[in-house]
Amino acid sequence: xxxxxxxxxxxxxxxxxxxxxxxxxxxxxxxxxxxxxxxxxxxxxxxxxxxxxxxxxxxxxxxxxxxxxxxxxxxxxxxxxxxxxxxxxxxxxxxxxxxxxxxxxxxxxxxxxxxxxxxxxxxxxxxxxxxxxxxxxxxxxxxxxxxxxxxxxxxxxxxxxxxxxxxxxxxxxxxxxxxxxxxxxxxxxxxxxxxxxxxxxxxxxxxxxxxxxxxxxxxxxxxxxxxxxxxxxxxxxxxxxxxxxxxxxxxxxxxxxxxxxxxxxxxxxxxxxxxxxxxxxxxxxxxxxxxxxxxxxxxxxxxxxxxxxxxxxxxxxxxxxxxxxxxxxxxxxxxxxxxxxxxxxxxxxxxxxxxxxxxxxxxxxxxxxxxxxxxxxxxxxxxxxxxxxxxxxxxxxxxx
Amino acid sequence: xxxxxxxxxxxxxxxxxxxxxxxxxxxxxxxxxxxxxxxxxxxxxxxxxxxxxxxxxxxxxxxxxxxxxxxxxxxxxxxxxxxxxxxxxxxxxxxxxxxxxxxxxxxxxxxxxxxxxxxxxxxxxxxxxxxxxxxxxxxxxxxxxxxxxxxxxxxxxxxxxxxxxxxxxxxxxxxxxxxxxxxxxxxxxxxxxxxxxxxxxxxxxxxxxxxxxxxxxxxxxxxxxxxxxxxxxxxxxxxxxxxxxxxxxxxxxxxxxxxxxxxxxxxxxxxxxxxxxxxxxxxxxxxxxxxxxxxxxxxxxxxxxxxxxxxxxxxxxxxxxxxxxxxxxxxxxxxxxxxxxxxxxxxxxxxxxxxxxxxxxxxxxxxxxxxxxxxxxxxxxxxxxxxxxxxxxxxxxxxx
Numbered sequence: 149x150x151x152x153x154x155x156x157x158x159x160x161x162x163x164x165x166x167x168x169x170x171x172x173x174x175x176x177x178x179x180x181x182x183x184x185x186x187x188x189x190x191x192x193x194x195x196x197x198x199x200x201x202x203x204x205x206x207x208x209x210x211x212x213x214x215x216x217x218x219x220x221x222x223x224x225x226x227x228x229x230x231x232x233x234x235x236x237x238x239x240x241x242x243x244x245x246x247x248x249x250x251x252x253x254x255x256x257x258x259x260x261x262x263x264x265x266x267x268x269x270x271x272x273x274x275x276x277x278x279x280x281x282x283x284x285x286x287x288x289x290x291x292x293x294x295x296x297x298x299x300x301x302x303x304x305x306x307x308x309x310x311x312x313x314x315x316x317x318x319x320x321x322x323x324x325x326x327x328x329x330x331x332x333x334x335x336x337x338x339x340x341x342x343x344x345x346x347x348x349x350x351x352x353x354x355x356x357x358x359x360x361x362x363x364x365x366x367x368x369x370x371x372x373x374x375x376x377x378x379x380x381x382x383x384x385x386x387x388x389x390x391x392x393x394x395x396x397x398x399x400x401x402x403x404x405x406x407x408x409x410x411x412x413x414x415x416x417x418x419x420x421x422x423x424x425x426x427x428x429x430x431x432x433x434x435x436x437x438x439x440x441x442x443x444x445x446x447x448x449x450x451x452x453x454x455x456x457x458x459x460x461x462x463x464x465x466x467x468x469x470x471x472x473x474x475x476x477x478x479x480x481x482x483x484x485x486x487x488x489x490x491x492x493x494x495x496x497x498x499x500x501x502x503x504x505x506x507x508x509x510x511x512x513x514x515x516x517x518x519x520x521x522x523x524x525x526x527x528x529x530x531x532x533x534x535x536x537x538x539x540x541x542x543x544x545x546x547x548x
Numbered sequence: 549x550x551x552x553x554x555x556x557x558x559x560x561x562x563x564x565x566x567x568x569x570x571x572x573x574x575x576x577x578x579x580x581x582x583x584x585x586x587x588x589x590x591x592x593x594x595x596x597x598x599x600x601x602x603x604x605x606x607x608x609x610x611x612x613x614x615x616x617x618x619x620x621x622x623x624x625x626x627x628x629x630x631x632x633x634x635x636x637x638x639x640x641x642x643x644x645x646x647x648x649x650x651x652x653x654x655x656x657x658x659x660x661x662x663x664x665x666x667x668x669x670x671x672x673x674x675x676x677x678x679x680x681x682x683x684x685x686x687x688x689x690x691x692x693x694x695x696x697x698x699x700x701x702x703x704x705x706x707x708x709x710x711x712x713x714x715x716x717x718x719x720x721x722x723x724x725x726x727x728x729x730x731x732x733x734x735x736x737x738x739x740x741x742x743x744x745x746x747x748x749x750x751x752x753x754x755x756x757x758x759x760x761x762x763x764x765x766x767x768x769x770x771x772x773x774x775x776x777x778x779x780x781x782x783x784x785x786x787x788x789x790x791x792x793x794x795x796x797x798x799x800x801x802x803x804x805x806x807x808x809x810x811x812x813x814x815x816x817x818x819x820x821x822x823x824x825x826x827x828x829x830x831x832x833x834x835x836x837x838x839x840x841x842x843x844x845x846x847x848x849x850x851x852x853x854x855x856x857x858x859x860x861x862x863x864x865x866x867x868x869x870x871x872x873x874x875x876x877x878x879x880x881x882x883x884x885x886x887x888x889x890x891x892x893x894x895x896x897x898x899x900x901x902x903x904x905x906x907x908x909x910x911x912x913x914x915x916x917x918x919x920x921x922x923x924x925x926x927x928x929x930x931x932x933x934x935x936x937x938x939x940x941x942x943x944x945x946x947x948x
């Protein structure tokens with residue numbers, strides 16, 4: 149007698165072989181208490197305005213408790229859409245009716261994919277780009293193609309050629325303090341990219357979770373705000389990097405009939421976002437000075453960027469290229485020919501420091517010598533000593 | 549010169565033509581202040597334990613504030629998975645590792661669909677069934693087939709025949725206090741259905757948002773808890789109907805490798821559910837007596853079910869069939885030959901009463917004489933007078 153075969157649930161092809169992921173293993177390693185991790189884009193919890201957030205929850209439950217606990221609407225609660233519209237309107241005139249609330253940017257990307265993508269569609273992305281966006285698009289059966297970038301972001305000529313060759317359903321860009329590179333598209337490049345999209349009749353998904361985290365005081369207009377672009381852009385913002393990731397609130401700015409499709413898709417996916425959290429974020433945005441908070445956070449992040457840049461400079465090999473972001477959370481190092489950041493990682497972790505190997509951020513043709521380093525989680529002195537240890541691992545691998 | 553054509557975003561076929569829905573129009577009508585609406589499954593906010601919920605939020609932000617505002621994990625926070633496992637274990641031994649947290653049942657259904665469905669797959673559902681589940685499955689390109697039901701739920705012989713004929717990816721059932729009919733499968737029927745699923749090697753998605761809302765004290769074991777069924781069932785629970793819909797917390801109980809796929813799918817869709825809400829629900833379940841609360845709510849709902857049943861009996865036409873649910877939120881009336889609940893609705897709304905036409909709950913072959921009436925939102929005297937007005941509309945349509 150043999151035991152019966154255990155039942156296996158049917159698994160859709162989109163998730164076949166994805167039961168475990170190398171990234172999950174990396175994050176598990178990086179979470180070891182003896183490791184200084186630069187792997188995740190994890191805000192420093194010491195910077196959360198906990199008292200303000202707690203006061204906002206308390207106010208909502210005291211003054212609108214029954215409503216906060218009741219069903220809401222798929223579009224999102226009006227107060228939050230008004231606050232979101234007020235912020236977006238700084239660069240792009242926007243009404244509450246043009247905002248759709250999502251449970252963080254990730255759900256925003258997924259909703260956009262649901263609304264637009266068919267299996268076999270092509271999506272053009274920066275090379276490299278945000279890996280979880282690639283996943284949200286890929287599970288819809290889309291083919292992801294990376295477009296050439298330089299220090300100013302996606303290269304317009306390469307973008308136009310790729311659009312004409314591959315007819316993408318949309319282009320996905322993170323123009324400001326990009327994840328993973330930390331690069332920012334200057335205004336002239338934004339205009340050139342907008343012209344390409346207009347000329348080719350292409351839709352844009354513009355992801356802007358970091359734009360407010362500026363170290364220079366300079367903020368950049370969304371590509372969506374350039375002439376002709378608003379009607380063809382889904383502009384995504386998130387409160388995760390500005391207020392707190394744990395509340396999972398973001399939004400999409402859109403216009404036209406697409407707004408209805410986004411609401412229907414959101415309803416199919418999760419009905420609506422937490423009404424408690426939505427009303428709380430609305431209250432927080434109404435009574436707290438988010439700009440002042442973001443300025444404080446940015447000042448701290450800037451010091452940490454400086455610490456990491458300074459620590460990296462002497463320990464990177466001669467041919468290495470490292471970005472010096474003007475804002476955001478991430479710095480990107482390409483060690484150059486002969487280095488493999490993935491295979492170095494075990495030694496780095498043994499030395500008490502972790503990063504994210506860069507290969508995972510490429511839709512295709514990865515540069516395996518790259519790594520993403522988040523500079524926001526740790527204090528400057530912790531960064532300095534951890535980067536010094538990383539330098540020893542790099543030196544042992546490549547010589548200098 | 550002609551104005552340029554406005555840009556149209558590409559819309560995936562799954563959402564084509566869904567920009568507006570007749571149901572959305574119905575809910576808009578039903579929300580008019582002069583209308584007593586039985587359309588939505590809206591808990592009475594007067595029954596929310598607002599003070600307990602507020603205390604739980606406060607405790608979490610006071611004692612675990614930094615963690616509540618930080619990123620969590622896609623599987624869900626451990627404390628909440630432990631509390632969920634404790635509840636599920638009343639009928640089916642379950643560990644925290646076997647729980648995946650979702651943003652309400654709707655996201656649970658969507659996650660299950662993401663994990664399993666390919667375009668062209670068949671899903672078997674009760675006829676009629678919960679319409680938002682149909683939508684979560686349909687947008688994955690699945691073909692929905694309704695299986696014959698009687699007063700004890702899905703008919704086992706019809707289920708087996710449909711499985712053998714159509715080879716569904718899974719069967720979706722709401723065995724207890726079903727939406728929309730209010731019907732409950734007795735234990736013997738559950739056993740017969742389980743035998744069919746075991747014999748045919750079929751997976752089950754078992755949705756149980758209402759099971760605790762019993763008017764008789766009797767609760768029913770999940771089909772998942774019957775011999776052999778745990779390994780082939782995704783069991784879904786929600787806090788929406790028991791604690792509060794606005795917090796958007798539910799869970800899936802599963803076992804085996806599927807647990808990893810569910811976590812990966814959840815990460816692609818929304819990364820993780822609100823950590824604040826998760827920790828708050830965990831705290832609420834730890835320190836509050838949810839069973840006592842549910843007993844109080846059920847006693848009120850029972851009175852309202854009685855009021856609606858009593859009011860309907862004299863005003864329904866001779867050939868009508870109406871359910872008398874032992875729990876849950878909904879009652880289902882089939883007016884019989886010649887009635888069309890959709891076309892009667894405008895007159896009902898004009899008379900100050902709204903319901904949900906039943907056609908929308910059928911995956912195929914709708915009985916257009918049916919309507920779903922939620923009895924939970926209004927007090928008995930409001931129910932009585934509104935049903936009397938509904939009776940006049942029915943009488944005008946069909947004579948008696």
